[in-house]
Structures are given as structure tokens and as C-alpha cells.
Amino acid sequence: MKLTLELMLFGLAAILRREAKRPDVAAMLRDRRRVVQIKTRDDKVARSFVFAGGAVFSRRGALPTAEVSFVWRDAETAVRRLRSADPEAVANALADQSLTIVGDGDVAGWFGDLARIARRGAKGAKDLSAAKPAVAVIGLGRMGSGIALSLLRAGFPLTVYNRTAEKTRPLVAAGAKAAETPAAAAASAKFVITSLMGDASVLAVVEGPQGLLAGLGRSSVHIGASTISAGATRRLVALHAERGCAYLAAPVVGRPDAAAAGDLMGLVSGDRSVFDASRDVISAYTRQTQYLGEDPATALAAKLAINYTAATLIDLMGQVYAFGEKTGIPLAALHTMFRMLWAQPGMQGYATRIWRRDFEDLGFDVRGGLKDATLILEAAQAAHVRWDFVETTQRKLARALEMGLGEKDWSVVYEVTRAEAGLAA
Numbered sequence: 291m292k293l294t295l296e297l298m299l300f301g302l303a304a305i306l307r308r309e310a311k312r313p314d315v316a317a318m319l320r321d322r323r324r325v326v327q328i329k330t331r332d333d334k335v336a337r338s339f340v341f342a343g344g345a346v347f348s349r350r351g352a353l354p355t356a357e358v359s360f361v362w363r364d365a366e367t368a369v370r371r372l373r374s375a376d377p378e379a380v381a382n383a384l385a386d387q388s389l390t391i392v393g394d395g396d397v398a399g400w401f402g403d404l405a406r407i408a409r410r411g412a413k414g415a416k417d418l419s420a421a422k423p424a425v426a427v428i429g430l431g432r433m434g435s436g437i438a439l440s441l442l443r444a445g446f447p448l449t450v451y452n453r454t455a456e457k458t459r460p461l462v463a464a465g466a467k468a469a470e471t472p473a474a475a476a477a478s479a480k481f482v483i484t485s486l487m488g489d490a491s492v493l494a495v496v497e498g499p500q501g502l503l504a505g506l507g508r509s510s511v512h513i514g515a516s517t518i519s520a521g522a523t524r525r526l527v528a529l530h531a532e533r534g535c536a537y538l539a540a541p542v543v544g545r546p547d548a549a550a551a552g553d554l555m556g557l558v559s560g561d562r563s564v565f566d567a568s569r570d571v572i573s574a575y576t577r578q579t580q581y582l583g584e585d586p587a588t589a590l591a592a593k594l595a596i597n598y599t600a601a602t603l604i605d606l607m608g609q610v611y612a613f614g615e616k617t618g619i620p621l622a623a624l625h626t627m628f629r630m631l632w633a634q635p636g637m638q639g640y641a642t643r644i645w646r647r648d649f650e651d652l653g654f655d656v657r658g659g660l661k662d663a664t665l666i667l668e669a670a671q672a673a674h675v676r677w678d679f680v681e682t683t684q685r686k687l688a689r690a691l692e693m694g695l696g697e698k699d700w701s702v703v704y705e706v707t708r709a710e711a712g713l714a715a
């Protein structure tokens with residue numbers, strides 16, 4: 291396996307060198323000097339990559355000057371995960387710590403993007419020659435426009451529709467056709483993607499004589515990329531089934547720039563065979579897609595779970611900056627601390643520990659957590675900044691103590707949340 295991994299890393303170096311001249315890869319390399327290495331924990335396999343002056347240099351062996359190291363538990367795990375057809379294989383390796391990232395998180399992210407774009411570009415060149423099914427995008431807001439651009443770049447014949455017709459112009463200039471109504475857009479395509487706002491907008495576009503369903507062919511698929519409710523999703527599935535066509539719940543995670551770069555995360559649920567048939571289309575605008583099961587509402591639940599995390603983290607960061615302003619912590623220092631915190635394998639470790647309900651591997655116990663939660667609350671109160679989240683955390687840590695969990699890792703607050711949600715112990 292050691293030799294196989296060495297060969298795979300050699301292959302990656304060759305792809306990076308070859309693709310370095312491509313404009314999108316060249317743009318990522320321009321004016322950058324970076325040193326990255328990929329190795330196994332025992333150092334038996336190591337390859338370093340040096341990026342300088344727009345060129346890629348690579349050699350066998352580790353480099354002490356590397357800004358970031360991707361460290362695999364062993365060669366066998368690395369080969370298995372890197373070869374896996376599962377697009378989540380590397381993310382899962384990070385989650386279960388068979389792969390750890392040591393060093394600068396920004397450089398790690400940059401290298402990950404570079405490797406993916408270079409590899410996808412190499413593959414894309416072959417893919418473009420194959421015939422692609424016709425696709426329509428309905429809704430050219432910030433997300434829909436990016437999704438449409440990614441589909442065009444991947445070579446799909448594209449028709450677009452938007453309520454405000456001017457928004458079709460840039461896409462038409464890039465090679466798409468504009469349709470006059472949702473029905474006409476749907477009639478032109480095998481796959482129709484909607485990227486609208488909420489329940490009302492999607493239902494407004496789907497129903498009625500000029501609506502999407504009036505034009506959708508029997509074997510065509512409607513891929514719903516908007517964030518809508520579970521109730522509306524079930525209604526859409528039923529409406530499509532009545533007409534003998536398929537609706538796939540496929541909300542997306544990522545910002546508009548990720549949509550335009552083909553880098554979104556897709557969350558899909560619904561009929562598995564419909565998902566399999568839609569995979570190529572969805573992968574044109576996603577970096578990875580998770581299939582979450584047959585119940586169409588599951589993808590929307592997952593999307594809301596991610597948005598809850600994002601919304602509260604955004605609010606939490608603002609609360610911390612406000613505290614910084616009140617107490618004199620330089621905001622630049624807080625910014626650096628946040629970046630380090632999010633890149634820390636320790637945070638990823640908590641996600642795994644909570645998922646596995648494994649609270650025996652003690653990092654910090656509940657008593658210590660409660661002491662800190664109380665200190666945090668007092669400091670916030672003194673600064674007249676409301677830190678809402680810790681009020682809840684303090685209450686839950688106190689409850690964990692009452693439940694006799696005081697000696698467990700403080701992530702055991704999960705058990706309090708589970709109990710409060712009525713989940714079996």
C-alpha cells in the first residue's frame with residue numbers, strides 16, 4: 291500500500307503540473323508561494339508540493355518548511371479513502387480523524403480547492419465531448435444565476451427563465467436560451483432546476499396554465515434547489531406524481547460565488563433512481579452531494595440543520611466581536627483566534643465525539659465546563675453584552691451535573707439535549 295500511495299501522490303503532482311497552465315488553475319497559483327505536504331503518520335510515505343512563480347514543484351519526502359501537512363493515519367487508509375467513489379470520503383476521513391490537518395487552515399483549504407479544480411478540469415475536458423441532456427434553470431437570483439453558469443460551463447444545453455426577464459440577459463450572452471414562461475422552460479428540458487425563494491414562490495412557478503408542471507415532460511425531473519418547508523416539499527412530490535413526473539428535493543449549501551464556481555454542497559432526498567439519473571446535472575454545480583434517503587423532507591431538514599448552525603455561529607461571532615469592542619480585545623486578534631479555532635482538529639473531534647456519544651475521552655469535564663460557563667456569563671454581564679447561547683449551555687451543564695454526568699467530557703451536554711427532545715437514553 292505504501293507504494294500505491296506514493297504513486298497516487300506522484301499522479302497528483304503530475305496533474306497539478308499539467309493543469310497549472312489552465313487559466314482557472316493559473317489564477318489560483320499567481321503570486322503565491324506555498325509549501326504543502328501529504329504524509330502518513332509514521333512518515334513512511336511523504337510528498338511535498340512547492341508552489342512558486344506560478345509553477346508546481348514536487349518531490350518525495352517531507353519538508354520541514356511546510357505551512358500545512360495533511361497527515362493520514364496510514365497508507366492503507368489513505369489509498370482506500372482517496373480511491374473511494376464516495377465524494378464524502380475525504381470529509382469523512384477528517385471527521386473520524388483518519389486524516390488530520392496540521393498547520394494553516396487557509397492554506398489547507400486553498401490546496402484542497404486547487405487539487406479538486408485541477409482534477410475536475412482534467413476530467414471535465416473528457417466529459418464535455420459526451421452528449422448532455424437539456425437542462426432548464428428557473429429563478430436567476432444570486433444562487434440560480436451561479437448554478438446556471440456552472441451548468442453552461444459543464445456543457446449542458448441550457449434554457450433559463452426568470453420572472454424579471456432582464457436577469458436572463460447575462461446567461462443568454464453566455465450561451466443559454468431564454469424562455470418566456472416556466473412552462474416553456476420546462477418543456478425544453480429533461481431536468482428543470484428551480485432556485486426561487488420560499489414555498490409561495492415555488493408553488494406559484496409550478497402551478498397554473500403557464501407553470502412549470504404544464505410543460506414538464508413525463509420522464510423529466512424537477513430538481514428543487516430552493517430552501518423551502520417540508521410541507522411544501524411533500525405537496526410538490528404529490529403534484530408531480532399526479533402528472534407522472536419526478537420531483538427531487540435538492541437544497542444547496544454555499545454562497546452565490548460557490549454556485550458560480552460549481553462548488554456548492556448538495557443535500558438530496560427522494561427516489562434513489564431519480565437521484566442517480568440526476569447526478570451528472572447536480573454535480574455540475576456542486577462539489578459534493580449527500581444522498582440522505584427516500585423521504586423527500588429529509589434534505590430540507592438537513593438544510594435547516596446546517597442553516598441553524600451557520601445562523602447561530604454568525605450571531606455568536608458578532609456577540610464575541612461586540613464583547614471585544616467593550617473589553618478592549620483587538621478585533622484583529624479575535625479574527626485570528628476564530629480562524630485558528632475553526633481550523634482546529636479539536637473542533638472536528640467534538641463533532642465526531644458527539645455523533646458517537648463517546649464522552650469518556652475526557653478533554654474538559656462538566657464541572658470545569660460549568661465553571662467556565664459561569665465565568666463567561668459574568669464577564670458578558672459586566673460588559674453589558676448579551677451572550678445568549680451560554681445561558682442555555684450553563685443551564686444544560688448544570689442539568690448534566692444533576693444527571694450524574696459530572697465526570698464526563700463537557701460535550702455530554704448532548705445527552706441533556708437528547709433527553710429534553712424525548713430521545714431514548
Ligand SMILES: NC(=O)c1ccc[n+]([C@@H]2O[C@H](COP(=O)([O-])OP(=O)(O)OC[C@H]3O[C@@H](n4cnc5c(N)ncnc54)[C@H](OP(=O)(O)O)[C@@H]3O)[C@@H](O)[C@H]2O)c1
Nearest residue numbers: 429430431432433434453454485486487491516517544545
Ligand atoms: N444566497 C445564498 O447564500 C443561499 C445559499 C443557499 C441557499 N439559498 C436558497 O436559494 C434560494 C434562492 O436564493 P437567492 O439568494 O438566489 O435569492 P434571490 O437572489 O433573492 O433570488 C430569488 C429568485 O426567486 C425569484 N422569485 C421570488 N419570488 C418569486 C415569485 N413569487 N414568482 C417567481 N419568481 C420569484 C426571483 O425572481 P425576480 O428576479 O423576478 O425577483 C429570483 O429569481 C432560496 O431558497 C435561498 O434560501 C440561498
